[in-house]
Amino acid sequence: xxxxxxxxPRFVVTTAWRIxxxxxxxxxxxxxxxxxxxxxxxALKITxxxxxxxxxxxAILGYLVDGEDLHTLAMNxxxxxxxxxxxNLGADPRARVMLKDGSTFDAVAHRAEGADYERLWGAWxxxxxxxxxLADARKTPDRCGGVAPVRCxxxxxxx
Numbered sequence: 001x002x003x004x005x006x007x008x009p010r011f012v013v014t015t016a017w018r019i020x021x022x023x024x025x026x027x028x029x030x031x032x033x034x035x036x037x038x039x040x041x042x043a044l045k046i047t048x049x050x051x052x053x054x055x056x057x058x059a060i061l062g063y064l065v066d067g068e069d070l071h072t073l074a075m076n077x078x079x080x081x082x083x084x085x086x087x088n089l090g091a092d093p094r095a096r097v098m099l100k101d102g103s104t105f106d107a108v109a110h111r112a113e114g115a116d117y118e119r120l121w122g123a124w125x126x127x128x129x130x131x132x133x134l135a136d137a138r139k140t141p142d143r144c145g146g147v148a149p150v151r152c153x154x155x156x157x158x159x
Contacts, residue, residue, distance in 0.1 A: 007134065013077040020060045028102030035065060037100075040127040044070065045098040046109075051091035059085040064123055069153050070097065071112065071120050080140050108153050 007013075023031035024045050035042040041062040050057045061072040074086040089095060089109045098104045112120050125131050 007078040007137075010077075010079055013079065017060070017077065021058060024058070024060055028098065029100045031060065032098065032100040034100050035063070042100070044072075046072075046085060047096040047098075048085050048088035049092045049094070051088050057085065057088055059083070061085070064120075064127065066120065066123070070107075071123075073124060074111070076140070078134060078138070080138060082140065110153075
């Protein structure tokens with residue numbers, strides 16, 4: 001029988017998120033990195049609009065580059081349920097993205113579908129060999145926004 005992949009306790013994950021957000025708030029690009037610097041994927045800061053509060057909400061996300069676009073995974077730190085940033089994007093798909101160099105751009109995010117989904121999911125699985133096992137261990141169904149590739153398209157590239 002295959003062993004269940006290790007996932008840190010929830011308090012460890014949420015504490016790491018709080019620390020990472022504090023580091024990122026210290027200045028443009030702080031706590032972020034480009035793909036290939038620390039991991040095979042990069043870290044960006046996304047600012048969404050709270051669906052109930054209409055206040056800006058920030059999250060630090062791993063990402064990969066796909067041409068002019070970026071893509072990330074709609075996951076909740078391997079916890080069950082959908083991440084708040086993804087639910088916020090469901091109400092308003094517009095977001096602001098910041099990269100390590102401090103550059104920012106407006107983006108429209110949407111869930112990848114069909115062949116695009118398969119290609120992007122494959123790119124993540126190539127980078128993180130245990131990813132599929134971790135995704136399979138979750139009870140949150142993928143179609144409801146569990147672990148799913150999310151494409152962030154630059155506003156000027158959206159038709």
